Amino acid sequence: MKLLVPLAALALAATPALAQQSAPAPAAPATPPKLVVVISVDQFSADLFAEYRSQFTSGFARLMTGAVFPAGYQSHAATETCPGHSTILTGDHPSRTGIIANDWTDFAAPRADKTVYCAEDESVPGSDSNHYTVSDKHLKVPTLGEWMKQADPQSRVVSVAGKDRAAVMMGGHKVDELWWWDGKAFVSYAGRTAPDAVTRINAATTARVAEAQPALDLPAFCRPRSRTIPVGGNKTVGDGRFARAAGDGRAFRVSPEFDDAVMALGAKLATDMKLGQQGHTDLLILGASATDYIGHSYGTEGSEMCLQLLSLDQTLGRLFDALDRTGVDYQVVLTADHGGHDLPERHREHAAPTEQRVTPEVTTTSISRTLAGKLGLTGPVLVGGPGGDVYVTPSVPQAKRAAVLADAVKLYTANPQVQAVFTRAQIEATPIAHTPPETWSLLERARASYDPQRSGDLIVALKPRVTPILDPxxxxxxxxxxxxxxDRRVPILFWRKGMTGFEQPLSVETVDIAPTLAALIKVPVPVEIDGRCLDIDAGVADSCK
Structure with a gap:
């Protein structure tokens, strides 16, 4: 496989990633690590991890020698990017973090656009949910980085991601450096001065985008996955190899090169800031977004995803090599914000004939139109959906709200693509579950995503294997x-040099990550949280004590 020319010429020198694996493992350190590295791979499902783990030879291979939890859970129902990232370093479900979805409806928002993006400040004049000012204001709870700063104000927190919401939700409210990709460059909050690392990686990335990218070589493992899948009209997916025209920034983002840029910037900041080298424990957060963009654009089972995951494995290897060269004792955890589901057209060819796309009848527009006609109402009656949060609009008279909700439940329930519909009253009467997440009822999953100020009047669960994309x-x-x-199951991998590895196939949750890391670095958890500490010591000792 031809590897990408790494942007990491600045930070990720291409040395053999597995060279250290052949040496005898040193004894596990008795002291806490000085640097915590948290990596979220957007849309890296437990299914993808299982499918590709035998092919990993570099970064993932290193992580698999540590504590492996192949059945991690984003336990809630709203398995989207913003809610998922909000769980990883807070120890809380979205019902506590307040991040119930990527966006929600707020009819009291101070602008015409009543859709609120999870990582924006909607009070900024002239903004809307597509043109917004990035903010952490909607995250209701502190993060691990904030716990660390409370225990030691000299601890530093650096958060870098391909998406603003990933960087913000994992970084939290008190960060030393926070950078995300805005489509053209890595940017931050207004007024923040770019350090040399950002300036140099932005220059390297600009130059990289300006160059045409030939098609990547297809490894033998990927060749059976390279098959054209028609998805409608003249559009096909499944056999792409990331050839890119010069200057095509969108194609750069939807390619393995994108994660290379994120990791290069993270490594460069860690090196320049001497993270973990100044007597205090620091936190480096990295959000790799390309897997998500590729999964959405091409699906999860074609040549595109195969090339992405094998490339990401090499990129992670270069990242760890760069961190190794600093001599810092660092602890890594890697997980994902949610899983993912392949396109129904390919599923139907792969022994899943019941796979389907939503039909127009289940869309909120259709349901709303039917309700308006039946009840003699004008204007939109419902917004949101088709699955997830559905809101009754203020145009519905108070005297008719109960009728709208009752009839909406009947219409949704009668639709063959809908599994269940829950009202606010049903969800609020449901306690948060504390049982293994695979045993949770649909109502308990909805409860873990529910915030009374932000959630919909109804929560709609589509049936399994129904893709909520009408026209691809x-x-x-x-x-x-x-x-x-x-969509709920994701891997959780912990690694530190010298640790004795093990695999635990039973379920754990992403809300368990923050308290586990806090225990490793001896930082108290200053608030009540949903998660629990995971003992990642393979022997009789307990890393939670």
């Missing part, structure tokens, strides 16, 4: 966001 021709072909385990 003009946009994404596959997605996530369902109540089902293919």
């Amino acid at each position: 021709v003009g946009g994404y072909v596959a997605t996530h966001g369902s109540f089902w385990d293919y």
